[in-house]
Amino acid sequence: MKKLIYASIALTPALSFAQTSGTPTLGNLQVLLNSIQNLVKLALPIVIGLALLGFFWGLMKFIFSAGNEESKADGKKIMIYGVIALFVMVSVWGLVNFIGGSLGVGQGGTAPVPTVNGL
Numbered sequence: 591m592k593k594l595i596y597a598s599i600a601l602t603p604a605l606s607f608a609q610t611s612g613t614p615t616l617g618n619l620q621v622l623l624n625s626i627q628n629l630v631k632l633a634l635p636i637v638i639g640l641a642l643l644g645f646f647w648g649l650m651k652f653i654f655s656a657g658n659e660e661s662k663a664d665g666k667k668i669m670i671y672g673v674i675a676l677f678v679m680v681s682v683w684g685l686v687n688f689i690g691g692s693l694g695v696g697q698g699g700t701a702p703v704p705t706v707n708g709l
Contacts, residue, residue, distance in 0.1 A: 638679055645672030 648668025655661030689695075 634679075634683070638676065641672055641675040641679060645669055645676065648672055 645668075648665045648671075650665075651668060652662055652665030655665060
């Protein structure tokens with residue numbers, strides 16, 4: 591038991607002076623948020639392109655099903671889902687940009703990370 595107490599007393603200064611800079615930073619959290627931001631920037635045009643491709647797939651299916659009513663209905667359904675997906679994605683994207691502009695939050699760059707004073 592005495593060894594545990596002596597070890598904890600010996601390690602206390604090393605643990606209490608672990609922070610080296612004068613201002614606390616959340617470096618790993620900032621790196622994580624920037625990585626997520628980069629992934630979203632990369633994935634957004636790809637997902638919108640896939641929705642547009644789905645719409646055109648339904649359009650081609652509708653055009654080339656000249657006598658088959660079941661295939662025409664399937665093409666219409668695919669086109670409707672493609673238009674809905676495009677509308678939702680672009681609307682959310684525009685809404686986020688509008689709210690960000692209204693609140694004065696800059697778009698692009700690095701993600702702002704809150705800092706904790708006094709830790």
